Amino acid sequence: MNKTEPRTLAGIMELLPSEQILFNQIKQTIENTYQKFGFLPLDTPILELSEVLLAKAGGETEKQIYRFTKGETDLSLRFDLTVPLSKYVAKNYGNLSFPFRRYQIGKVYRGEKPQKGRYRELYQCDIDIIGDEELDIIHDAELPSIIETILKELGFEDFTICINNRKILNGLFENLGQKERAQDILRIIDKIEKIGKEAIQEELIKIGLPHEKIQKIIKFIEIEGDSDEKIQKLEILGIENEIYQKGVEELKQVVKNIRLFGVSENHFKVDLTIARGLDYYTGTVYETFLNDYRQIGSICSGGRYENLAQYYTDKKLPGVGISIGLTRLFYQLNQLNLIKAKQKAISQVLIIPMIENLEEPIKLATNLRKAGIKTEIYLSNKKVKAKFKYADKLKIPYVIVIGEDEINKKEVTIKNMETGEEKKVKIEVDEMIKEITRL
C-alpha cells in the first residue's frame, strides 16, 4: 500500500509528550491563577458565522482569517478571543452578572506566513472584566497583580509590567492639532524600542509633522524617572487639554492602586512609549517584559476599552483585559531554556510486576491511585531491563518492583530513578506514599 507522509501543517506547534507536559503545566498555572482571582470559565466555539465574527474586522486581520463555506453557510475560525467574547456578552447579556469576570484559554487561528515564533494555530489565555454601563478604574490595577502572580508562579522574578494611558497620548495629539494623524504618530512612537529616537524623528518628518511639534512629542516620550516622577513631569508639561489631563489623573490613580494590590515596586513602571497599536484601547494599557529578554517582546498585554460589543448591541459595556499568547511564549521560553518544570512525567510511580499473577500488583496500583498517586503498571511481557528503560525514558520518578518474594514478605523495593537509591518499604499505602512524596 502507498503510504501518505505523516506530517503537520507548517506553523503549527505539535509537541512530544515530554514537552506537552511542560506546556500543560504553564497553561494550568495560568488557569489556576485566573480562577484564584474569581474569573469564570468560558469556552466559545472556534467555528463562528463569518457575518458575526467579522462584524468589525477588516484590513490586515481579514486576510489572515481562515474563512470558507460549508453548504451555504459562510464560516470562519476565530482569530482572537475578544470578538467571540463581545458576541457572547451581547447575546447573553440578561443572564450574566456584572462586573462580568471571565477567563478563556483556547486556540485561535491566523493564516500567517509560517516563520520562527509565528503560529497559525495558537493558544491565547485571556481575562476580561466587563462592566454594565461603567466599570470602576480600580479594576485596571487588579490585572497587574494577576500578571505578577502568574509570572512569579512560573518562576520568574525579573520582569516589568509597563503601564501607560492612551488618553495621555490622544490628548497630547489633540493639543498638537494632530488628532487625525494620531494613529500614524502612535505607530511610529511604538517603534522607539526597536529603532531609537533619531529614526523616529525622521519618520515623523516624513509624514510631514512640523519641527516644533516633533520636538514636543520627543520631549514627551523622553520624560524620565521612576513612575511617580514621570507622572509629576506629565502634570507640569503644560499640555492644556482635558483628555490629556484625565489620562494623567487615571494613570496616577492606577499606579496608586497597583501598590494597594501589593505589586512589588520592581515589577511595574510607567512607560509613556507603550501605546498598543490598536485603535481599540481607550485608557490604561499594559505590556509585560522579561527584563533580560526584552527582545522576545511583550509576553502579556492588554488594556482598558470603552465599549466591548458595539457591533452587536446598544448596551455600553466598558472593560479591561489582558492576554497571554501562550504558544509563542512557550516557544520562546523553551528556546531560551527558561522553563522551570516542577514535574517532568505524568506517572509518579511505575509498578513493575515480576510475577504471572497480577492480582497483588494491580491491587497495589489501585490503592495508590485511591490515595491520589498517579500510578502506572507495566503490563507488557518484556524483560526487566526494558521495563526500567521505559520508566527512565518517561522520567517516572519512582519504580516499585513486586514479585513472589515481595508479596510473601509483604515488602517491596522502591527505587528513586533520579538518585538510583533503593529502599525496602512495607506494602502499606501510607508507608509507600511517605517514600514517594519524600522528594
Place this chain on the structure above:
Amino acid sequence: MNKTEPRTLAGIMELLPSEQILFNQIKQTIENTYQKFGFLPLDTPILELSEVLLAKAGGETEKQIYRFTKGETDLSLRFDLTVPLSKYVAKNYGNLSFPFRRYQIGKVYRGEKPQKGRYRELYQCDIDIIGDEELDIIHDAELPSIIETILKELGFEDFTICINNRKILNGLFENLGQKERAQDILRIIDKIEKIGKEAIQEELIKIGLPHEKIQKIIKFIEIEGDSDEKIQKLEILGIENEIYQKGVEELKQVVKNIRLFGVSENHFKVDLTIARGLDYYTGTVYETFLNDYRQIGSICSGGRYENLAQYYTDKKLPGVGISIGLTRLFYQLNQLNLIKAKQKAISQVLIIPMIENLEEPIKLATNLRKAGIKTEIYLSNKKVKAKFKYADKLKIPYVIVIGEDEINKKEVTIKNMETGEEKKVKIEVDEMIKEITRL
C-alpha cells in the same frame, strides 16, 4: 450604527458560565482519571492537511468534513482524535516509548445537520494504548477499570460496560460462509436493541440469507446468562472456526482480567450483540450504558485494533482505546438532570469592602489566595444589596464583609450564603479557612 445579531452557529454548544463550570468539572474528572492511570497528554492540531487527515477516510465521513483551501493549501478540521493520533505516532515513532499510553481531550468537527444532541463542534476524550508490533491482551482489561473509575467519580453507580470480541462474530460469519456480507449482517445485528428479534430476522431474509443460517445467527445472538455462562455456551456452540475460537478465548481472558482489575461484577457483562459498526476493530469491543437511561446510547465506547497507522507507516502498531463523547454526554446528563456537581462557583469567597481604603480588604484577599482559597473582591462602587445579590447569583458560597469596624476589632463576619448563617471570625487566615472549608 447597524448592529449584527450576536448568534452562534446552530449545532454548537455554547454554555452559560454556571453550566460551563459543571462541564469543566466533568472534563477535569475524566482528565484526572486518565492521568491517574499514567496516560500522557497530547494536543494535536485541529487544522490538518487534507491529504494527511483523509488518507483513509471516505463515504459518509468525508461529506461531513469541514474542508477548504487557504491559498494553495487544502485543509480540513479533524473529525475525530484517532486519525490525528495515527499520524502523530507514525511521525514521532522514534521518539515515543511503547506501549505508548496517551490521552487527548479536544474538540472535533462534523458538518452534521443540527438536531437535538447532535453537534458540529464536540469534545472527545480519548485514551489509547499503542504497542510496537504487539500489545499484550491484558491491556484490554485495564480500560474497563478506567471507565468504571470515571463513572464512579462522576457519581454514577448503576452502569454496565458491555464487552464483546469482534473475532467471534467474524469467525461465525466465516463459518456460515457469509464473510463477504459480514458488514451487512453486523449492521443489522447491531440494531437488536432498537428493533428487536423479529425485525432483524426480516432484514436478514431481505438481504437473501438462507433460513438455516439465519437461525444459527439468531441462536447465537440469543445466547443468555451471565458472562461466564455466555462464554461457556459460546464454547459449546459447535462453531468449527479458528477465528471464532480465538475470539472466545480472548473474551474469556479479558473477562478474567477485568475481575483482576477489581471491576465490580455488576459493572460489566459480556454482550454478544455489540459490534461497533466500524470496520476498524478487530478484537475486544466495549460499549457503556447507564442502566436506567439506555436510550441515550453508549456513553463510552472503543475497542482493540490490529493496526493504528497503516496509511502512514509500515510499522505494525496494534492498540486498544476508548472514547467519551463529552459534549453529547453533557447535553444528555443535563437534560436528565443527572449531573452531580461538587462545585457550583469558581470563587469560594467574595470579599465585600465597606470602606474607601481598600488596603485591608485586598491584603485579606491576597492572604486567602496564597492559602489556596479562590477569592474575589467586589471592587465596583455599588450598594451593599447589589453586592450580595452578585454573590447570590454566582452561587459563591461565602461572603466576608469588611469595613472600618471590622478592621478595628480585627474581626470579620463570614456569611454562609446557602444557609444564611453568619459567624464572627478573627482576621487570621487559618481561622477563616477553617470556617470556609467547614462545609
